[in-house]
Amino acid sequence: MKKPAPKESISDLWPGQSVSLLKALHILSQNGGLNADSRRKLKQVQHLAQLIRPAIDAALAEKEQPLLADLGAGKSYLGFILYDLYFGPAGRGRVVAVESRADLIAAARKIAAESGFDRMDFVQGTIAAAEIGPVDIVTALHACDTATDEAILFALRHDAKYVALVPCCQAEVARTLEDVKGPLAQLWRHPIQRREFGAHLTNVLRALYLEAHGYKVRVTELTGLEHSLKNEFIFAERHQKSNPRAKAEFEKLAAQTGAAPKLLTLPE
Numbered sequence: 001m002k003k004p005a006p007k008e009s010i011s012d013l014w015p016g017q018s019v020s021l022l023k024a025l026h027i028l029s030q031n032g033g034l035n036a037d038s039r040r041k042l043k044q045v046q047h048l049a050q051l052i053r054p055a056i057d058a059a060l061a062e063k064e065q066p067l068l069a070d071l072g073a074g075k076s077y078l079g080f081i082l083y084d085l086y087f088g089p090a091g092r093g094r095v096v097a098v099e100s101r102a103d104l105i106a107a108a109r110k111i112a113a114e115s116g117f118d119r120m121d122f123v124q125g126t127i128a129a130a131e132i133g134p135v136d137i138v139t140a141l142h143a144c145d146t147a148t149d150e151a152i153l154f155a156l157r158h159d160a161k162y163v164a165l166v167p168c169c170q171a172e173v174a175r176t177l178e179d180v181k182g183p184l185a186q187l188w189r190h191p192i193q194r195r196e197f198g199a200h201l202t203n204v205l206r207a208l209y210l211e212a213h214g215y216k217v218r219v220t221e222l223t224g225l226e227h228s229l230k231n232e233f234i235f236a237e238r239h240q241k242s243n244p245r246a247k248a249e250f251e252k253l254a255a256q257t258g259a260a261p262k263l264l265t266l267p268e
């Protein structure tokens with residue numbers, strides 16, 4: 001006899017979430033179970049889906065076929081769940097996933113075909129090289145290190161109105177700080193503090209960079225379940241072309257600390 005699905009796995013799903021999709025993604029096991037890792041991933045993606053729902057609703061209200069680009073998509077959990085919850089039921093709007101690993105792209109294409117998600121596309125390559133036409137919403141969940149900076153530049157290049165980022169590990173600025181001396185250097189003297197301060201500084205500069213490019217930025221927590229360094233949710237909505245005050249703040253902070261993400265250099 002087939003084992004019944006553990007009760008708690010069902011209560012973790014949202015109304016309308018496709019069980020067969022979650023099984024295809026290996027978030028749910030074949031008998032409907034959910035292990036600790038997949039529950040954590042599901043919670044993260046559900047939280048993010050909830051936080052960006054207003055942007056998706058607004059984009060659907062503004063355009064007939066809005067496009068959401070999920071960058072550094074990995075197994076495309078986020079893209080699939082956003083399609084399943086929002087774009088599928090709406091009957092319009094597209095999702096494109098950009099991911100450098102060919103094996104993950106091939107597996108995700110197969111799942112999309114089997115699920116009948118015909119308004120999902122998959123692009124294999126780097127975020128930096130991706131050119132996919134006008135994009136309304138950019139998401140990047142745990143895009144490693146400088147891939148989040150690539151996502152910010154992608155959003156600007158594609159004129160995206162909404163940007164939702166949950167940065168991952170950030171090593172670049174911490175490495176730079178190692179050589180920076182001066183009155184603030186005590187803040188990053190010890191390696192663990194340098195890593196944490198470097199990650200914090202990176203995200204502060206990312207938010208200012210987006211502001212400098214005319215976005216209104218909100219920085220909050222994604223979910224209480226994740227390690228705090230990977231739990232910061234940066235949400236940006238563009239409302240003007242540029243913001244000279246934020247540009248000046250970005251430049252001042254980069255000069256005071258002697259460090260800034262290499263990819264994020266402000267135009268003259």
Ligand SMILES: C[S@@+](CC[C@H](N)C(=O)[O-])C[C@H]1O[C@@H](n2cnc3c(N)ncnc32)[C@H](O)[C@@H]1O
Binds near residue numbers: 141150
């Ligand atoms: C930590 S995983 C996160 C995957 C997914 N967003 C999630 O949260 O489940 C980061 C993914 O980004 C991809 N990646 C890293 N740098 C990239 C880049 N520059 N361009 C495209 N993909 C990249 C990696 O191959 C990996 O699959």
